[in-house]
Amino acid sequence: MPHSRILTDVIGEMVIGKPATVELAVVCLLSEGHLLIEDVPGTGKTTLARAMAAAIDTEWRRIQFTPDLLPADITGTSVLDPRTGEFEFRPGPVFAEIVIADEINRASPKTQSALLEVMEERQVTVDGTTHPARRPFLVVATQNPVDMEGTYALPEAQLDRFLMRLSLGHLEAEEELAVIRSHQQGHTVKNLRPVMNRDTVLRVIEETKQVTVTDTLARYVVDLSRATRDHAHVRHGASTRATIAVVRSAQALAYVRGRQYATSDDVRTLAGPVLAHRLVLSPQAELDGVQAEDVVRDVLAKVRTPDTAGSVR
Known part of the structure; x- marks a missing residue:
């Protein structure tokens, strides 16, 4: 069984x-992107995040975002070493x-912005010195939804750095019963054993980059992005970064x-998760209750779709 499928199955158990x-x-x-999981409390957002971290034999950290969290609490800071009299960087x-x-949107915009550089450039600059992040x-x-108390809306620049935005939603009755039985039997994230190590993840990432994307398919992605920019309900459409993100995630x-x-x-599977959170709707569309996902569905319905042979249907 391919490593990626094993990883999917193990996380799916949680x-x-x-x-x-x-x-x-x-x-x-596998696309080397970042993931935003948005939903009401108690639907399994943190469980999914922790299961992904636990399934891979690598280092992971959890940051609980709160209104008093500071940027240095995320990136790290320079501390004076009394023995040498020099400042030493303590990584965050x-x-x-x-x-x-x-709960990233419970912190102030200033603290959220501490992630902008590292999410895009895979590096952190503190006191004029650049420190590379790890890979992957x-x-x-x-x-939580932005209309809940104590939340700050993520700025557009921050949202654009997330490859996907996903939502879990509530479970069906039988699925909720299965979760209860699983917890009663002690099947929790704490007991999850890693199924991939860092080197394997890096190798699989490189293998996904070899997946073929035809010029016709690439043109289709460009046409979708351009259609969002010209849409009547959209003030700012999908960026070029978003276009690249669709292609890269389609390979994975x-x-x-x-x-x-x-x-x-x-x-078409990825258009909603990759594009919707990047769209800025017009004020009138917001007043009318239009959702970004509605725009993506409309664009998918209107832009001609190529088939596997490269023709258009």
């Missing part, structure tokens, strides 16, 4: 009833392969599903 969401979370890891929790940013580097952030999704070529179905 996050019951959400196989599609788990698959996309693994795709995010962001210097791990997997960083869980729990994955930020898994959870957030094809790999996870056992193919060496990406298809338009892969792109």
Whole structure:
């Protein structure tokens, strides 16, 4: 069984009833992107984040975001060493392969911005000195809906650095019963054993980059992004970074599903998770209750879709 499928299955044992969401979370890891999980409290956001970290034999850190959290609490700071009289850099929790940013939107915008450089450039600059982050580097952030008390909306620049935004939602009755039985039997994230090490993850990441993306499929992704920019309900559409993100994640999704070529179905599966959170709607659209996901669905319906042979249907 491919390593990526083993990883998906193991995480799925902890996050019951959400196989599609788990698959996309693994795709995010293999795309070397970052994941934002948004939902109401108690739906399993942190469980998914912790299961991803526990399934890989590498270092992970958890940061609980609160209103009094400071940027230095994330990135680290320079401390005077009394023995040498020189300042020494003490790295913060962001210097791990997997960083869980729990309830990220409960911290102030200033503190949230501490992640901007490291999420995009894989490095942290403190007191004029640049410190490289580790690889692979994955930020898994959870957030509550922005209309809940004590939350700050993530700025557009921050949202654009997340490869995907996913939502778990509530379980069906039988699935919720399965979660209860699992907890009664002691099947928790704390007991999860790693199934991949750092070197294997890096090798699989490189293998996903070899998945074929035809020029026709790449053009389809460009057309989707451009359609969001021209949409009547959108003030700011998908960026070029978003276009690249769709292509890169389509390669990883094809790999996870056992193919060496990406298809338009892969792109359509990923369009919502990758594009929707990057769209800035017009004020009128917001007043009318239009959601970014509605725009993505409309764009998918209107832009002509290429088939696997490269023609258009």
